[in-house]
Amino acid sequence: MSGQVHPPARLLMGPGPINADPRVLRAMSAQLVGQYDPAMTAYMTETMALYREVFATANEQTFLVDGTSRAGIEAALVSLLEPGDRVLVPVFGRFGHLLVEIAERCGAQVHTIEVPWGEVFAPEQVEAAVAAVRPKLVAVVQGDTSTTMCQPLADLGEVCRRHDALLYCDATASLGGNAFATDAWGLDVVTAGLQKCLGGPSGSAPITISERAVDVIEARKHVEAGIREPGDTARGTRIASNYLDLAQVMDYWGPRRLNHHTEATTMLYGARECARLLVEEGLDAAVARHALHGRAMLEGVRGLGLGVFGDVAQKMHNVVAVEIPDGVDGAATRAALLADFGIEIGTSFGPLHGRVWRIGTMGYNARRDAVLTTLAALEQVLRAAGASVTAGGGVGAAREVYA
Template identity: 50%
Template sequence: MKSYRDLSPSLRTIMTPGPVEVDPRVLRAMSYPILGQFDPEFTELMNETMEMLRDLFQTKNQWCFPIDGTSRSGIEAVLVSVIEPGDKVLVPIYGRFGNLLVEISERCGAEVIMLERDWGAVFDPEEIIEAIHRDKPQIVAMVHGETSTGCIQPFDGIGAACRETDALLVVDAVATIGGVAVETDAWQLDAVIGGTQKCLSVPSGMAPITYNERVEAKVLRRKTIERGLREKGAEAKPGKTVASNYFDLGQLQDYWSPKRLNHHTEATSMLYALREGLRIVLQERLEERFARHRRHEAALVAGLCAMGLSLYGDPDCKLPVVTCIRIPNGVDGESVRAMLLNSFGIEIASSFGPLKGQIWRIGTMGFSCNQKNVLHVLGALEAVLLWHGVDISAGKALQAALAFYARKGEELPC
């Protein structure tokens, strides 16, 4: 019989746009004893998780709970539950994950209307508002923070325009929740999807979501139709009922309600992890946490600029938790990444699509977002670039970052 070695993953400094390093308190929580999913002690943990998610999403929505699955499961659960075949779905695309919203919407039978922006920039909200009034979509699906381009989309007035036209505004906040303000109620967002493996510093495997009574009304209407057909012994009508059983918000909200109607077996250890991660976020306080992310981003940028590297994208819409760097001409970006990983234990990200081979992406998210990591990655990147023969301003990166930290500032230096 083949013998396998003990599991012993290497310790890494993970500075990607996700996943990121997990807080040791979250890892400890995952080791706790398993409770049954209907054990009163466990259902109380479910209730506490919902309460904390309301604070995280800055909402009074009743429905705040996680979907068991990676971040994409949350996006799919919301879109599958609200899109009926023939619905118009407006998707403003300014990076890879806008295209994901298009793909899922098309699979739901939607008539997708795309607005496209060159990667590295975002939309003026007025462009989107104009399209909402012109095309009268049933759903507007948008990405808040695009990790593929390091850009963040402003939402000024978009929620109000959706209310005026009776459109549902669905927002992918996977990259921003817990690191950047996501004001669900103030921005009039109807449904928001978050992720655990980025700014929350919880392992991938859950997708926190929230949605309001406007979304619930559509979910319940489809659920009523489905129940009526079932009672008559008729087959479900495509489009009138939700195509997915697992991602059916109507059934999921029954599971998370006091009724506790069985739908699936909850991922016990992941719920422990999410609850502990949320507790840590709220203990730090949201505004202080957002300021921490801005501060370490700015220190990283100070060092990169002092080194002589160029940032990618419009600085006016830079995502505070992801920094994109243009790979210097003639440099093998993958060779640099490999040396950072193998010699220093540091992981940064490459890119894909039209940016493949053109940029590196460094994340400053959650537990990974700290001074030690920023200084470590700057020092290592400088050494690796010098090894690769790149003409940079040697010795200046760490000094610039240290000077920034000494000033205790937050503003981007370049």
């Protein structure tokens, strides 16, 4: 008979998930209450208000989708897109391809533009494609952990509004550790997850929806109910998912609390605490913390004599892609780091598989001791693998950043 779950001690310094903040874990150990208990509905209301601050938005429809960050992505796309809708996806890494796949499953006509991995798009590139495609929706990732790049978004909302397109953003890897401004940037729908810069476990997907996007979703609900109202633009196709139908989920989180599913109470406790801690720290302070420790890790790996992939000027604060030295077995070195030091770093995908490691400094692990410990351990496993590294160079370079 198996015993209780007892995971080994790990320092998770990959691209996510990361070690959850102990305060989040404590919040998640609280006892359950009924989903319509006044205490529970109050926690839901508080969670909505907290995530409005996290997303930097006044959107009424700001809440949680129960599921991992991908559930949030699917909920957004399946609720916005009807078969035949044109969608534009600027692809600069693996997770752009994910948006393409999900949109295609919605029956959309998907158009893409691409830049080489390690680069991002200029606003003019996106606008030219929007003008040519005339999409209903532009779907973009802010931070793609496969390449570590962070796509600038500040100009894209205006571009989309000029061409009457909605703008969706997947901010799973970036929210909380990089500048983000839903309303100021004109974003219509944003989804995220807890397991990166927000410092929690995977399993809850915060989402915020603009009034423009709400109108599109609500119009489809009217069609399903056989209602036609002035201004309805839906062509009569029902939302393909019941569970991820944002029209129903909005009613569930709204003042009527219409039953849709049983809320994932423990995940709500955790998501609420993630947002509470971020708001308490201050969004600008949290971004600055991620920038500091990310810079220390970046300079640390350079101090070891290792190369860094991609346009560093466009890199996310919270993850760096480290080029695997010639002659070093990347998988064996990662395994040694885990076995000897209990530290996990990430491999990569597609054209970068076997070429880079991805090292994260995010959420609860965006702190000095985690950075210095990882760099010291990485030096030792690289030496054991026969790599020529600068003795003490990683920790020394990082300490200079902190000084």
